[in-house]
Amino acid sequence: MRFNRFRAAVAVTAAVFAVTTGTVAAAQPGPGQHGTPAKHHTPPKLASESARLARAILNDKGITYAGTHDGGSDRASLPRQNLVDTANGRLAKTSPWGHKRGTRAALNAQMLNGVLKLNTQYHFKFQVSEFVGGRHTSGSKHYQGRAVDVNWINGRHVGNGAAHHALMTACHKLGANLVLGPGDPGHAKHVHCQW
Numbered sequence: 001m002r003f004n005r006f007r008a009a010v011a012v013t014a015a016v017f018a019v020t021t022g023t024v025a026a027a028q029p030g031p032g033q034h035g036t037p038a039k040h041h042t043p044p045k046l047a048s049e050s051a052r053l054a055r056a057i058l059n060d061k062g063i064t065y066a067g068t069h070d071g072g073s074d075r076a077s078l079p080r081q082n083l084v085d086t087a088n089g090r091l092a093k094t095s096p097w098g099h100k101r102g103t104r105a106a107l108n109a110q111m112l113n114g115v116l117k118l119n120t121q122y123h124f125k126f127q128v129s130e131f132v133g134g135r136h137t138s139g140s141k142h143y144q145g146r147a148v149d150v151n152w153i154n155g156r157h158v159g160n161g162a163a164h165h166a167l168m169t170a171c172h173k174l175g176a177n178l179v180l181g182p183g184d185p186g187h188a189k190h191v192h193c194q195w
């Protein structure tokens, strides 16, 4: 027992020495590689913010979700499941037939904030048809968790009397840098907002 304590004390001393040495090395002029990795150990704030926002969206009764994909069936990549995974600190799953073929992606906090505020600030009741699931153009921001598709707005389907212009304007005001909808190729029946 005494021996183990001694060994532990030696280990602590060695660790302190290592930290001290590292600090000295980082302070010396040079590429600064010693100081850089420590910053990456900080837990990514965005991840927990995304979890909080995903929970808020799931608790918002004005936001609903498509129960099927356009072009295939995979429950694990449905938009509501993307939010459940995110709320639980996991990555959201893409669909097996999309370009990313069932890999996972983080839902972006700015995008989630925009989705939440479309209801809480702009009072749209809407249905999300996809986050990272489904099939999109290769290199689409959907696969980076930075885009949302909306297919129902206030009880009307997009392309069939829905107020898509108003929702598109709201996306822009909420910071979206690309917004597409009816009139844009491939968007006759849904609005795409990406951050």
Ligand SMILES: [Zn+2]
Binding pocket: 136, 142, 147, 148, 149, 191, 192, 193
């Ligand atoms: Zn889209």
